Amino acid sequence: MGATRRHIDRTFNCSQTTISKLLIRYQQTGQTQDRPRSGRPRVTTPDEDHNIRQTHLRNRCVTATSTAATALGHVISRRTVLRRLYTAGTRAYRPFRGMALTRLHRQRRL
The missing domain is CATH 1.10.10 (Arc Repressor Mutant, subunit A)
Known part of the structure; x- marks a missing residue:
């Protein structure tokens, strides 16, 4: 389009490096899409x-x-x-109901 890289990066609010890399990728492959990566993509962001x-x-x-x-x-x-x-650190915990009483504990209580 004839715009400078500095004008483009200010328009899209990104760094000049990002614009340079996108331009190189477009010149090499003819498209700006990400290259395929290994591994399964995550379901959630x-x-x-x-x-x-x-x-x-x-x-x-x-x-x-x-x-x-x-x-x-x-x-x-x-x-x-x-x-x-x-x-995220949210784990299930079993509620504490108290110590299990042994026969000796019960005798002492009585």
Whole structure:
């Protein structure tokens, strides 16, 4: 289009390096799409992971299945929700009910 790289990076609010790399990629491949990467792509974005955690913290009694159905606009599995909560530091703990009383404890109480 005839615009300078400095004008383009100010327009899109990104660095000059990004514009240079995109230009080189376009000259080499004829397109600006990302190259294929190894590994399976993630189902959720970091923002969606944060949303899952916030939804769970608002109501801790909700199961992972119902969180998966309501937290995002698309369907994710129960295991995905559990993994995201686990990596966020939200783990399930068994409530402490007290020490188990032995026969000696019961005798001393009586």
